[in-house]
Amino acid sequence: MSAAAAPTVAKSAPELVPPAGPTPGGTLPLSSIDKTAAVRVSVDFVQVFPRAAGDVGDQDAAVEAMRDGFARALVPYYPVAGRIADVSPGEPVVDCTGQGVWFVEAAASCALADVNYLERPLLIPKEELLPRPPPEEKLEDLIIMAQVTKFTCGGFAVGICFSHLVFDGQGAAQFLKAAGEMARGLPAPSVAPVWDRDAIPDPPKLPRGPPPSFTAFSFVTQVVDVSPESIARIKEEFSAATGQTCSTFDAVTAVVFKCRALAAGLPDDAEVRLGFAASTRHLLQGVLPSVEGYYGNCVYPVGITRTSKAIREAPLLEVIGLMRGAKEALTARFTDWMHGGAKEDHYNVPLDYGTVTVSDWSRVGFNEVDYGFGEPGYVFTLNDHVNIVASVIYFKPPAPKRGIRLMLRCVEEPHAAAFAEELAKFA
Template sequence: MAAAAAQPTVTKSPPALVPPAGPTPGGSLPLSSIDKTAAVRVSVDFIQVFPSSAAGDQAASVAAMREGFAKALVHYYPVAGRIAEPVPGEPEIDCTGEGVWFVEAEASCALEEARNLERPLCITKEELIPRPPPEVRVEDTVLLAQITKFTCGGFAVGICFSHLVFDGQGAAQFLKAVGEMARGLPEPSLKPIWARDAIPNPPKPPLGPPPSFTAFNFEKSVIEISLDSIKRVKDQVASETNQKCSTFDVVTAMMFKCRTLAIDFAPDADVRLGFAASTRHLLNNVLPSVDGYYGNCVYPGGLTKTSQEVKDASLVEIVTAIREAKDVLSTRFLDWMSGGAKENHYNVSLDYGTLVVTDWSHVGFNEVDYGFGEPSYVFTLNDDVNIVPSVVYLKPPKPKQGIRLVLQCVEAQHSKVFGEELQKLA
């Protein structure tokens, strides 16, 4: 019998600072009221997988990427700073110009031997994700990067960014600029805009009681929804309502319906759906330019129905409810900006009756090119969140199409029915 393949290992170099390639302004910069309300000090970890390309020389590719960071930081100088909190509860950016922590690493195998980093990972998260030296708090950093070379010529790029400073679209905008600089462009194609103080800072609505946390034992799984299945529901929506709907609307309706059937709450018990939507389009008259702004532009939305209402509803009816919830979200956001919000919409019920969905399928991380082509696959690594049922939407690895769902939303006793219901729709 053949010996089992050796467990892949990763050898990391110590983290090194990549400072801006030129002089940058000092001083401190405020964060926006949305940054401070929405994000707390959450770090987001994700991986971009790059198969071996014709580019060839790995060492030269790594050097060009490092230089891309240095040059991009001149334009995005706040990212080279640190998060400070001179007044408790009022974080800001200290423009120290120190730079970003950058880690070079080497894996002992080809990407294929590591199953192209498909789940469950055969290389641990800790080996693929950058962390600063032990004396540095990761919560004070704005962004860190690690590039891991594989023996086939491919790479994995691990990024850790502060959600206090960027939303996903903003972080992708910065990384696209890094790629442009690495590929030799003279400056980023999109001029970065800080302008956090242009966002209104309305009086805070009452916080209400602090949420109570229950740690759940979620089953983790991955499923793909085909383009055909999504199109079928879109066509149904169009024929029954004369309205267009998005892929997000369709996939979210599928998830909400299947999960509600699986957890089988009492008919009159509430089930809730939560999501965050981009509000960039609502800030046109507030920001100097929406294009180039890389701060948080998200606001929470959702809906509450009884278990029986969701079980009885068609997918078209649930899509319609989701579209209405998105319209309400826009109204609530504008209301919040003008100081009219009576309640804190960031308070989400963290219980088993709530499903929170996050769409990473078109944030922009899949379009980043550091000089060795676009990634074949991008996935998040914040798997340790076990206090709220969640689903993350990703683009599946190329050349597949459709939507990949990373599921962490049912416990073992509901897993079988949930899987069966999803398969009917996938």
């Protein structure tokens, strides 16, 4: 590709991939967690599959096998081939229409190396990498879509768009792993899918406060790699000081929270809040017929609130202790909520500059999906347009790097350099 020519992507029209066999009809309920924790938004991400040097392979055959894998996976996962419908305002269900999922084939004019393996800043517009349905379909009614883009080097990028109302990250990864297993010729998914949304209790609705006021911030996207050595050092210091262990998530999130408080320029008495969705799968043992295989939302919000001054001045090990304390409170808070005993709505978080949310995508399973051309070298999200709340997303860095990659949309331009400087002390 000449240096002057910008890479282009030619997309085919989206095609429906229906289930490969007959599937049940009817409507299925969503769980109280699906309807409370998840907003009806699409989550967009891309899996990058570089090919080994010289291994161009038969790309068309690989795409055909992948499409077939989706069709076959939609038989056991038949609700995914349906559409989200409203039985009454604010009461979404899944209508098992069996229509199928939209699938887009595309071809890029360049090799993955020409576009830096889709690292940031993106050299191909994100719209070119993501599937979109035909205009007569409403995006918010769809459950999952896929686009596979072939590159001239033999590599692929797979863009996925899924509804958070139906899946959490782990659930979406479970479905994609099943599609990959079927594409590779397995007779059935290694994990049998479980719907059973109605097994989760439906606690009484808590009185909602006034609707949150939305401010659109101009967050700057920053990407920081935290080395395994830095993570190990922080964990060792915590262990030596307290005699306890802390997770990678505790250590790295405490660093981000503290660095942001130091850089964000908020008054001493301003509240700073850290929020993350903690997995509750382990707390649903005995509630669900089977936790393994359940692909609905299994999360509950956990957080820390302190003053800006308290977090700026607290030693890092103390902030790690706050992280651990917040996670330890999860069991009691979630159990309370499930049994209708919660006194406050933990889903209602002020959306001002003091709040930052954290999502860990490094362990949900998107990196382990194999559609027949190996596991992805890199996975990243594309929900960059969300400017209401500061966010941090954890990824695995592109292979062969190790450690944690942070995609940060945490601060506005005036605070970006100071934030990067504070993070560099730990990374």
